[in-house]
Amino acid sequence: xxxxxxxxxxxxxxxxxxxxxxxxxxxxxxxxxxxxxxxxxxxxxxxxxxxxxxxxxxxxxxxxxxxxxxxxxxxxxxxxxxxxxxxxxxxxxxxxxxxxxxxxxxxxxxxxxxxxxxxxxxxxxxxxxxxxxxxxxxxxxxxxxxxxxxxxxxxx
Amino acid sequence: xxxxxxxxxxxxxxxxxxxxxxxxxxxxxxxxxxxxxxxxxxxxxxxxxxxxxxxxxxxxxxxxxxxxxxxxxxxxxxxxxxxxxxxxxxxxxxxxxxxxxxxxxxxxxxxxxxxxxxxxxxxxxxxxxxxxxxxxxxxxxxxxxxxxxxxxxxxx
DNA sequence: TGTGCAGTTGCAACTGCTTACAGGAGCAAG
DNA sequence: CTTGCTCCTGTAAGCAGTTGCAACTGCACA
Numbered sequence: 001x002x003x004x005x006x007x008x009x010x011x012x013x014x015x016x017x018x019x020x021x022x023x024x025x026x027x028x029x030x031x032x033x034x035x036x037x038x039x040x041x042x043x044x045x046x047x048x049x050x051x052x053x054x055x056x057x058x059x060x061x062x063x064x065x066x067x068x069x070x071x072x073x074x075x076x077x078x079x080x081x082x083x084x085x086x087x088x089x090x091x092x093x094x095x096x097x098x099x100x101x102x103x104x105x106x107x108x109x110x111x112x113x114x115x116x117x118x119x120x121x122x123x124x125x126x127x128x129x130x131x132x133x134x135x136x137x138x139x140x141x142x143x144x145x146x147x148x149x150x151x152x153x154x155x156x
Numbered sequence: 157x158x159x160x161x162x163x164x165x166x167x168x169x170x171x172x173x174x175x176x177x178x179x180x181x182x183x184x185x186x187x188x189x190x191x192x193x194x195x196x197x198x199x200x201x202x203x204x205x206x207x208x209x210x211x212x213x214x215x216x217x218x219x220x221x222x223x224x225x226x227x228x229x230x231x232x233x234x235x236x237x238x239x240x241x242x243x244x245x246x247x248x249x250x251x252x253x254x255x256x257x258x259x260x261x262x263x264x265x266x267x268x269x270x271x272x273x274x275x276x277x278x279x280x281x282x283x284x285x286x287x288x289x290x291x292x293x294x295x296x297x298x299x300x301x302x303x304x305x306x307x308x309x310x311x312x
Numbered sequence: 313t314g315t316g317c318a319g320t321t322g323c324a325a326c327t328g329c330t331t332a333c334a335g336g337a338g339c340a341a342g
Numbered sequence: 343c344t345t346g347c348t349c350c351t352g353t354a355a356g357c358a359g360t361t362g363c364a365a366c367t368g369c370a371c372a
Contacts, residue, residue: 074230093276095278115264116287122251122292123290124287125252125289131280132281133280133281135278136276136277136278
């Protein structure tokens with residue numbers, strides 16, 4: 001039995017129900033293998049569940065998030081994005097200029113966790129982070145632009 | 157001349173204007189010394205600028221953010237919060253249970269920056285981060301609760 | 313002094329997220 | 343089978359953030 005079904009069964013035994021909508025949302029976000037917005041999930045399930053509504057998807061995603069199956073991230077886009085985690089926590093690196101994305105290993109934050117635990121006694125919950133920066137290509141591009149336009153502003 | 161006025165003058169020389177509203181917003185957020193929402197700023201300036209509107213505050217905060225004077229953070233509350241940075245970047249540690257907050261030194265992320273730079277060639281822009289966890293007091297509390305209620309669910 | 317231009321403001325409208333509430337569905341006890 | 347309870351869903355409404363647009367302001371230049 002797969003990991004997410006094991007967790008689902010555990011939750012069922014605790015009184016939570018495995019409704020068709022709930023399982024469908026989990027299957028979609030697991031099958032996608034990438035970040036999805038609420039609207040993406042609605043579109044994917046429009047055929048099989050025409051009456052599925054935004055609040056239902058929203059609440060189920062919160063539920064799956066609390067169960068540790070799904071992570072919610074703000075990657076700088078215009079809407080929140082959700083991603084299936086499973087057993088492999090990870091983080092993201094996003095270019096502020098072109099939006100290019102990389103996946104980072106979870107061990108990256110081990111020193112930070114250590115520090116928070118030792119210094120403040122906190123139990124860290126840094127499961128899914130997004131780091132921002134400028135990718136090499138955009139650095140080149142910005143440098144070239146700067147040579148042409150010395151008065152380029154730093155603010156919009 | 158203070159740091160923020162120096163930056164303001166620089167921006168003025170680049171064609172951006174130092175309107176009364178803009179300076180008032182900067183003064184308020186600088187004087188507060190803590191996080192503020194858009195509505196907080198509007199309330200503070202209600203007497204001196206009765207016609208000040210949400211979009212104006214919003215756009216000016218984006219402007220100040222791009223200028224590096226103000227940081228925008230989602231600390232898990234119900235609205236975005238803005239804070240004056242000045243010359244001392246820092247980060248935050250927030251307890252997911254009670255909301256207790258700590259301020260973390262910027263050097264905490266130096267290893268992460270190093271990794272992103274060396275491995276991906278990225279120029280990191282991690283000026284203002286929020287880490288979440290469970291504070292010692294709430295860990296005690298959760299442990300006590302668990303002893304009383306063995307069937308306590310992990311999901312809402 | 314008059315004209316043009318770019319930046320800024322406030323109103324209005326829009327979007328996406330979130331919550332409130334009433335109805336429906338499944339499960340357990342009687 | 344009936345009753346009662348809890349969970350779940352969908353409709354509707356609310357909220358903060360965001361964008362479009364017309365009017366205004368200050369500066370540069372003729």
